[in-house]
Amino acid sequence: MAETTAHDIAVEAPAEADTGQSVSSRLGLGFWLSVVWLIIVAGLALLAPWLPIADPNETAVGGRLEGPRSGLWFGSDATGRDVFSLTIWGARISLLVGFIAILVGFLVGGTLGILSGYFRGRFDSIVSFIFVTLLSFPALILAILITTLLGRTVFWVALSLGILAIAPVGRLARAQTLVFAERDFVTAARVLGASHRRIIVHELLPNVVIPMSALALLGMGIAVVAEGTLAFLGISVEDGLSWGKQIFLAASRRSELQDGPHAAFFPIGVVFLTVLSLNYAGDRLREVFDAKELVL
């Protein structure tokens, strides 16, 4: 052994001592503030039934359009419901819709995109045609169609948004896969005897999914806003008040908006901060991982 390594004295230590730390510090304070905010919102939403807050459906908890005060932090709406409690319960619906929508988009679009980028050929042509078709289908019509025909439940609303996410997610996954499928490490894996399945899961997936996690966050932000738009059109989730529906109710009557703007502005602020956090965190992730690619 000593003989073989005798001529290897020039082997220098690899660069960059501690990557873990440098990645987290490169993400920056803004990223971690965003993450903290998202954890708070998601945590409150998850724990809503056990929190010491008013029932969101109970009227006359406060007065009509009563302003914020101790114990009624976000004030009350036109029927005296607790706006703070409404916002937390609204998060349950809005975040769930966003999460399921992105999950559907990633599972279906991501899988199709990776497979078509890896196998190419006829399968790729068919999948690419499906993506183009989905992209050219009017989004709103699709949402109206699905929710009217199948029902305005969390699942169907999320699914109609998820279907819209399939094509953009799939096209990105395909493009990312094309980049890496040409690299020699994929060829090397083939020569070593790795199966297609193993190449996709072990060689391609980590390279495709990590940069795309940034898109998942951005996409969830978009889905939350899109759900709000559907709520404005009256085709979102029927039971319960999502953020979109809550804002719509609070802002739809001009006199109420003038008398108690807080009933609309508090949920608007929470939506704004949440979507901003999702976008910012996603953007930072993308930048940091792109920079890492540049090192190569």
Add this chain to the structure above:
Amino acid sequence: MVGIGTEHLRDADDAILRVEDLVVEFSVDGGTLRAVAGVSFDVQAGETLSIVGESGCGKSTTAKAVIHLEEPADGVVTFGDAELSALTGAELREVRRELQMIFQDPISSLNPRRAVRDIIQEPAHIWEMEELWGDEEIDEMMTEVGIDPQYGDRRPYQFSGGQCQRISIARALVLNPKVLIADEPVSALDVSVQAQILNLLDDLKSDFQLTLLFISHDLAVVRNISDRVVVMYLGRVAEIGDADSLFDNPSHPYTRTLLAAVPGSGLEADDSISGELPSPLNPPTGCRFHTRCPYATEICISEVPVFTQQDPDHWVACHHPQ
């Protein structure tokens, strides 16, 4: 027969790898590109055979076709007792364990998201030989190729090109191959690192009883490590032979040109040629080198030269060998 003869092939029983009349074609917009047009050579166990030639001469395509990474359009590749094109996918996968390859771009050869120890261990995972290749054995292999095992958790981008090539070599050796195909393994490396990798390959060759098929565009690199050399031009073999004989007595004008470009070769500058490699889409008639050859005559344009013997193990495909 597409090629220019197989007389130069030695007794089939001695060869570990034998390539006869290999043809590789690609369909492109303008028709069919014949990147390899009838190439034959053989390699005996323990030998180092180098294939040299300019970019685009088909040497890398030949290497890939040998292990059927590119499907040959015609020709026979025999490895041991197996004729590769006759094998099913599963059989080919099994045979390829003994026929490994390393690539030109050492960084692209390694998955950027995996730790190098994991990368080296991958063949053991694929073939479910984890008990043979535990952490200790992987550490030994890393030491063998000159990578300190303490850096096993690092990612490829934290290593230099030369180190990445060492990691690639280690990964290929885990399968204990009989033949290692090295496709321009040092072309992307600094000159100082090139020598280290070449020495490493030479050492590993004896430690692991390897047969080496070495692809390079650089005759200076090839000279010290080769037992035999194949010079390719535009998809065909121009000259093949024992390394000493070929380097001492280059017979094909093209080989002389390549050698003249190596400092200290002693060959005259008027052996140098001008012009670019013609398009393989529309190769010249007769001898493919006639458009650039200083000795070309009528016959070179009309007739394809076949192999003639120069020395016992030195063959040249030229109408006017020098």
